Amino acid sequence: MTVDVRLPAAAPRSATSPLVRLRGLGRPVVLAAAAFLTLGPVVWTAWVALAPSGEGFGLSAFRDVFAQVDMVLLVWNSVLVTGLIAVGQMVTAAMAGYVFARIEFRGRELLFAVVLGTMMVPLQVTIVPVFMLIRGMGLADTLMALILPAIPTAFGTFLMRQFFLGLPGDLADAASIDGASPFRTFASVYAPLALPGMAIVGVLAFNYHWNEFFRPLILTVSEENFTLPLGLVSLQGNLGTGSMSTVLAGVVLSMLPALAVFVFGQRSLREGLTAGINK
Template sequence: MSQTLSLGRVRHGLGPWARIAGLTVCALLTLGPVIWTVATSLRPPAESFDLPPQIIPTDPTAESYREVFDTIDVWLLALNSTLVTGLIAAGQMITAGLAGYAFARLEFRFKRPLFGLVLATMMVPLQVTIVPVFLVLKEMSLTDTLLGLIIPAFPTAFGTFLMRQYFLGMPADLGEAAMLDGAGPWRIFRSVYAPLAAPGLAIVGVLAFNYHWNEFFRPLILEVSSENFTLPLGLVSLQGNLGTGSISVVLAGVVMSMIPAVLVFAVGQRPLREGISSAGVNR
């Protein structure tokens, strides 16, 4: 009996340490490439491919970051990315909020089939729709413009689903009380439900910003003029002719492009975590 109790105490004591060890391994596997990227960006180009690789540079230098500014117009690219990504995030928050509220609180014909159709679009790859989107934008003279990147990205199936779940978890009595006071559907949404849905809208905005800040495929297809390039597309110029550029310079540009996304995620981490938890327990 005493041996059984002692074994139980040992297992109970090893449990937290096993979880900590497992999380540490997962964290190292996740952060390892990021640490290597930052470290390599601080090395001279001649030390980029040293074997065995060194995590801490022996002679750190910021020369690669200066060369990034000399090679590409970082400020213009960052401005384009900020404009495109910020407007897309704001647009998705608006469209997801309105669509999610309509599917959750309003009654209209073909409501369920339409919502199923919205969810079905999540299974269609972007590569399948890029040609029709390009042809439509060409007819509207929006190719090779920033608006051509912004407007097609406003609809969001995932954001609509998330906000629908969020609105379903809110008490229906609030809307009924406002309706008895003479408020219409738009007033109920704007004055009652939208303020309560702010954490959910923050989730949509943060996820949209992080995704579209790093987006490469659509700008590659839709943009031709270098003055309309976004930051991920402009960083390709750092590779040089036939990819012979310095790896340290390329990774310095990558590190610089990561900073805004990391800051946005750090600021929005709390509403992101709370909003996802709240939406997850809704029906």
């Protein structure tokens, strides 16, 4: 596909035009306008949640959202689901990535290609059979239904394999000369060095699953198993459009952990999202 690309600020004008100076000024203005459009709605959301019309600043909308839905349960479900998926992905991806990077065996390349190939399949194709499988396992409408299928991660495995390939191989030689078993070599030499890579896998998993809507919508039925995005959407459905500030207070609360990841893990997130593309 050819991509139709236009540059907003720079029009083709002759270099002597008096507009040149203005154009130089135009660039930061366009950037600032874009930043305003990006952050504006977020600020507006927080504003409405903190200052429901005519009441001045206060936490009444936050009290309301706790009164209208079981926020504590929603937050707990989201924390549990997201946390267990993130930890599960970090551990299993580190283990599989280590083997793909460091231990040779017949069929390794083929197996790795199959693992990578699963990334091409859209979630919507597998969701119907996964739903049935979950039912068959007796896990229908449980938090486990959300957690278990999300733990095996092709992208995480790929990321960790790259990470282990980047670590020096002679560490393993030194360890094995010292008589360390292969497991010891992994656990006490490589795993600690791989923590930054595991952090990227964890941050990516957190960002994706904290926000996901499609799987919880399908795999959970009772409100007691809802995660935050699903709970907030159904809260809006129940309340109608009247209590905007209540729903937006819920949205603000659901943003806070993501905000923390943004502040403390932005680098990991950026590296993870663009891993294997720009290098």
